[in-house]
Amino acid sequence: IVLTQSPGTLSLSPGERATLSCRASDNIRSDFLAWYQQIPGQAPRLLMYGVSNRATGIPDRFSGSGSGTDFTLTIGSLEPEDVAVYYCQHYSGSPKTFGQGTKVEVK
Amino acid sequence: EAQLVESGGGLVQPGGSLRLSCVGSGFSLRGYWMSWVRQRPGKGLEWVANTNIDGNLKEYLDSVTGRFTISRDVAEDSLYLQLDNLRDDDTGIYYCVTDYYNYFKDWGQGTLVTVSS
Numbered sequence A: 001i002v003l004t005q006s007p008g009t010l011s012l013s014p015g016e017r018a019t020l021s022c023r024a025s026d027n028i029r030s031d032f033l034a035w036y037q038q039i040p041g042q043a044p045r046l047l048m049y050g051v052s053n054r055a056t057g058i059p060d061r062f063s064g065s066g067s068g069t070d071f072t073l074t075i076g077s078l079e080p081e082d083v084a085v086y087y088c089q090h091y092s093g094s095p096k097t098f099g100q101g102t103k104v105e106v107k
Numbered sequence B: 001e002a003q004l005v006e007s008g009g010g011l012v013q014p015g016g017s018l019r020l021s022c023v024g025s026g027f028s029l030r031g032y033w034m035s036w037v038r039q040r041p042g043k044g045l046e047w048v049a050n051t052n053i054d055g056n057l058k059e060y061l062d063s064v065t066g067r068f069t070i071s072r073d074v075a076e077d078s079l080y081l082q083l084d085n086l087r088d089d090d091t092g093i094y095y096c097v098t099d100y101y102n103y104f105k106d107w108g109q110g111t112l113v114t115v116s117s
Helices: none
Strands: A003-006 A009-012 A018-028 A033-038 A045-049 A062-075 A084-090 A102-106 B003-007 B010-012 B018-025 B033-039 B045-051 B058-060 B068-073 B078-083 B092-100 B103-107 B111-115
Touching: A003 A084, A009 A018, A018 A033, A018 A084, A018 A102, A033 A062, A033 B103, A045 A062, A045 B103, A062 A084, B003 B092, B003 B103, B018 B092, B018 B111, B033 B068, B033 B078, B033 B103, B045 B068, B045 B078, B058 B068
Parallel strands: A009 A102, B010 B111
Antiparallel strands: A003 A018, A018 A062, A033 A045, A033 A084, A084 A102, B003 B018, B018 B078, B033 B045, B033 B092, B045 B058, B068 B078, B092 B103, B092 B111
């Protein structure tokens, strides 16, 4: 399954809503989709799993939605510390693949 | 702070070998499936290999099958990745991760592998 993320880069002001898209080339069964955040210079960290479940310690301004082939990560009110690259990943079969990432910038 | 710690990366010539290691600091690998995920320069993330709790089931990305070997030492609470016949495009940061129901819950800081003549 190929995951295509859009846009490539998102540049928004603090407090604005960020909407990141992840589209799959085939149906993702059982909501087996996760999101990761990679802050510059750091390792990735798990944000969401099972489409809409926040990982431990993730603030509630992050939310996930979608099903089938179309998924969305929303940052409800952008904070300066949200500057990062965000990756989606499916685990609906092997190999588990990632999208190419969306870079979020804060103006 | 509990974390995964990788080591063993470095500079190696094409065709050469490296052995990556991963241990937990304040964290036990026992009871988790484990994976290696890599990030090649200018590219995104790529799952490379995983193994089950006992280390007797292993799965690999097609492009590394026959060249990379994942293993674990349950007694030593460690994870390994043997990289043989390395190619230029194997260059990247290799992360040790807990493979938690097939998503990646805990990440190490990564170890850099550079394949170059």
